[in-house]
Amino acid sequence: MNARHRLGAEEITVGYGGDPVIRDLTLDIPDGMVTAIVGPNGCGKSTLLRTLARLLKPSDGRVRLDGEAIDAVSTREVSRRLALLPQSPIAPDGLLVRDLVGRGRHPHQTWFRQWSPADEQIVEQALRMTDTWDLRDRALDQLSGGQRQRAWIAMTLAQDTDLVLLDEPTTFLDLAHQVEVLDLVTRLNRERGRTVAMVLHDLNLAARYSDLVVVMKSGVVVTIGTPREVFTSALLEDVFGLRADILDDPRTGLPVVVPVSAPAQAAASGGTVAGSPSAAAASCGT
Amino acid sequence: MTVLHATPFRVGAASWLVPVRASLVSLVGAGLLFLLVAIDLSVGDFPIPVGDVVRTLFGGGDEAQRFIVMELRLPQTMVAVAVGAALGLAGALTQTMARNPLASPDILGITEGAAFGAVAVIVLSGGSGYGGGLVSGRLQELGLPLAAFTGAITTAVLLYVLSWRRGLDMQRLVLIGIGLGATLTAGTSYLLVNARIQDAASAQVWLSGSLNARGWEHVGPVLLTLAVMVPLALLLIRSLNAMLLGDDAAQGLGVRLQLTQLGVLIAAVGLASVSVAAVGPLEFVAFVVPQVALRLTGGSRPPMLASMVYGGILVVGADLITRAVLPFALPAGIVTAAIGAPYLIWLLVRTNRRRTV
Numbered sequence: 327m328n329a330r331h332r333l334g335a336e337e338i339t340v341g342y343g344g345d346p347v348i349r350d351l352t353l354d355i356p357d358g359m360v361t362a363i364v365g366p367n368g369c370g371k372s373t374l375l376r377t378l379a380r381l382l383k384p385s386d387g388r389v390r391l392d393g394e395a396i397d398a399v400s401t402r403e404v405s406r407r408l409a410l411l412p413q414s415p416i417a418p419d420g421l422l423v424r425d426l427v428g429r430g431r432h433p434h435q436t437w438f439r440q441w442s443p444a445d446e447q448i449v450e451q452a453l454r455m456t457d458t459w460d461l462r463d464r465a466l467d468q469l470s471g472g473q474r475q476r477a478w479i480a481m482t483l484a485q486d487t488d489l490v491l492l493d494e495p496t497t498f499l500d501l502a503h504q505v506e507v508l509d510l511v512t513r514l515n516r517e518r519g520r521t522v523a524m525v526l527h528d529l530n531l532a533a534r535y536s537d538l539v540v541v542m543k544s545g546v547v548v549t550i551g552t553p554r555e556v557f558t559s560a561l562l563e564d565v566f567g568l569r570a571d572i573l574d575d576p577r578t579g580l581p582v583v584v585p586v587s588a589p590a591q592a593a594a595s596g597g598t599v600a601g602s603p604s605a606a607a608a609s610c611g612t
Numbered sequence: 613m614t615v616l617h618a619t620p621f622r623v624g625a626a627s628w629l630v631p632v633r634a635s636l637v638s639l640v641g642a643g644l645l646f647l648l649v650a651i652d653l654s655v656g657d658f659p660i661p662v663g664d665v666v667r668t669l670f671g672g673g674d675e676a677q678r679f680i681v682m683e684l685r686l687p688q689t690m691v692a693v694a695v696g697a698a699l700g701l702a703g704a705l706t707q708t709m710a711r712n713p714l715a716s717p718d719i720l721g722i723t724e725g726a727a728f729g730a731v732a733v734i735v736l737s738g739g740s741g742y743g744g745g746l747v748s749g750r751l752q753e754l755g756l757p758l759a760a761f762t763g764a765i766t767t768a769v770l771l772y773v774l775s776w777r778r779g780l781d782m783q784r785l786v787l788i789g790i791g792l793g794a795t796l797t798a799g800t801s802y803l804l805v806n807a808r809i810q811d812a813a814s815a816q817v818w819l820s821g822s823l824n825a826r827g828w829e830h831v832g833p834v835l836l837t838l839a840v841m842v843p844l845a846l847l848l849i850r851s852l853n854a855m856l857l858g859d860d861a862a863q864g865l866g867v868r869l870q871l872t873q874l875g876v877l878i879a880a881v882g883l884a885s886v887s888v889a890a891v892g893p894l895e896f897v898a899f900v901v902p903q904v905a906l907r908l909t910g911g912s913r914p915p916m917l918a919s920m921v922y923g924g925i926l927v928v929g930a931d932l933i934t935r936a937v938l939p940f941a942l943p944a945g946i947v948t949a950a951i952g953a954p955y956l957i958w959l960l961v962r963t964n965r966r967r968t969v
Binding site: 342343376379380381401402403404405406408409410411412413415416417418419420421425426429430432433435437438439440441442446482485 | 618620622625626627628629711778846847850853854856857858860861863864865866867868910911912913
């Protein structure tokens, strides 16, 4: 890729002591795009995202942010340029939505400037953009999964960074809420010009909602490209061990992954396949 | 919780968040504490009316009253206030850091470490001539706080190292802390079993957490430590607020995790060890008070100031109960334990239910 990029990994090797989870991986996150990182469980996609966010230190290679080694940038400065939504963030009982979103201002606050008018304004914008403004006085634990995830995204938005990293933002949500959250991610990108990199496990959602797909297996990047380029039956077989057909979505023209179930396979023996009951079924293979 | 019940307060470009409800709860608590202090000072062999006590505190009263209140009784009451505040703050800090109500210095073994160090000095120096008199001999007077501090800090270092797994693991911290506490309690028992009977007796009285016969020399170190640790806590609060969202999210928000955790442990060790050195291990104060204060303020983490105020209330209250209500003299630590232990059981049962249901 020749696109401009502020964040990238250069030949990084990352592990937790034993065998490295990621080996010699190089990847640039192109500016202004939505990049989805997909791959089977344990392929290192979350580890990669955490390393890009400086939560993990590579044993070899380096992550670069704006041309600098990210280690050389202070924690606070990193958090002013790059926001991260972890995989299963926790919140204390009774935390209100507006408090959660207010926390996003932490990197911009000091002991003597704990709540400036600018903080207030940016938090309000974040709440409105994510449709959580009406929920602002509700406790987070009273919300539905989709609302809660929107509130978390509002927090990363309040952090006011150009780069946003999301680690499986749709986990544990039902399909309607997954779509709701990813529609919001698209708006962050299109309307606010945020660069988004996210780990997704649902291939159809990755195909639908990303400009660029990074496919990982066993700690290395297998291929990078647009959803159209990346999703082929051969790749799914190879990376996920999944037999699937790739159809075209008549509405968007984007690829749709339709897994071939064993009975259907036996019946049609490789011919046309009955549609899978839900697009989410693809995730079972990951 | 700060942002939530907090109202912005701005002066020029500077701005602070004032937690309104927590401040009110603290203010009411401060009034209550003052009342308890006055009652505590009025009770004794020569009862003095509460009104006269208050007058004396503000410079009035006759000479006899002034002597009894200011010289004889005030030091002990002030020790109770200061120790309560120190333990309340220490508990609020560690519980917030670990996001776990069990993570207070007295459950994590830090208090037990201090007690072990102190008992070692009492028993091994063998200086306790008169029964129950702890402050006998120069060595103990100087050595005891030092030994308590050494015991606490050694325990904290062990706790930190053993809980380390690519960062401080809070689950591990609590489990290892409980284990360390049990081991140290066993060590203290061993010391007592092997001690001379007089030493063991005086150590035992001290171990129950007694406020009896405390003078200004006991108040000073606790107040001094508070003067250092309260500003440290104020510095840590913002990072601790972000850490409530989990370690990953906190780091994403620019919190220097390990530095904050280290700061919390240093504050907890300092506060807990001076308290133990002053009055012995007052069980469960650091554990119960922040949780009670949290329920009163209704935030999302134990409030620091309110924990200090209500810590003072609990310890002065315990002192008052032992001196005025009970027909026989009991160390205050037994009263705080009697309040704290059932609460611990309730908390464990409730947490357990929540996990299983």
